[in-house]
Amino acid sequence: MSDTVVRPVDDAVWGDLETVFRTPGDPAGCWCQWFRVPRSGFEKLSVGDRSERLHDQVRDGSPGVIAWVDGEPAGWAAVEPYTAYPNLARSPITKRIEGDPADPWAVTCFVVRTEFRRQGVARSLLDGAIELARARGAEVLEGYPVDPEMRPTISTAERYHGTVSLFRDGGFEVVRRPSAIRAIMRRTV
Template sequence: MTEIRIEPASDERFTDVEHALTGGGDGASCWCQWWMLRNKDFDATTAIEKRELLRTDLRAPIPSALLAYVGDEAVGWVKVASRPAQPRLEATRDIRQSPEPIDDASVWAITCFVVRKEHRGEGIADALLAAAVAHARANGARVIEGYPVDTSVKTTSPNALFHGALSSFLGAGFTEVARPKPARPIVSLTLA
């Protein structure tokens, strides 16, 4: 069994952030800015600019992401922050089907997972999910939401699973609270 350690993502660990995000999927082009920028701004921002925006995000006093390590190697990433701190959520029609007020800072969202290709299937995403819940709870979240993919409804490539898999969220105690699209539920876990 792989021993996984979770640490807060930070500017000081930016080399590790880069390693985790560039091991497969869109991490190296998105730099976890999809939920931070509106469509027109995201499209107009270069990958280098997105990288620097992420670096700025990681200077915040409360980390907005966590890193998974196997040994000394950063092998995974999860974005977890309050919904208002992820501006695109407010502009996403499907997310508005959540029963929680969109601007409530006590509602946190898990919005992005990246696991390096060579470490997929080792439980990294599940460890990141559990750590994200603990991180949200420790930082005052009342509710935490996810917007995963229901792989029993739609076959999805590993790259498209950056939202997470519904089965993982349900296994972590989340419940489905809405289903804006057949394969895209909204799940929620009450923390306080």
């Protein structure tokens, strides 16, 4: 049985967070800036600029949680107020509609290093994100996952939002389906 530890990120664990983001694939290019920077600005930022932006966000206050499995950095989940992610309001999937809470907290992405996948790390990260949001005074938490039951061919890269089953197991309920494979899920904290 592996020992998994999850806690909010801070500057003391920046090196471990770098290890997580250097995972081959999309994380190494995004550094969790996709929802923060308008697309034209995102494309102008170098990977180093994106990394430094995340490092600045870590220094300013925890923008998420990190997981270790048996002492090895294994994953990350981003969680902050909705308004920390300007691109959420621009997306037809995640923009606010009448009746939505104005500024819920949002779990926007997960990164799990390849060698730690299928070990429950994403579940542990979601639990940690819920606890971080609760500790910071959140009343409502949202996720914007994909639903592999609706399209089994969803790639690993597309699953960075998390899956409907992951969020359901974390106590979230579907509040709407803005597309065939995406859901808006919400829970109180």
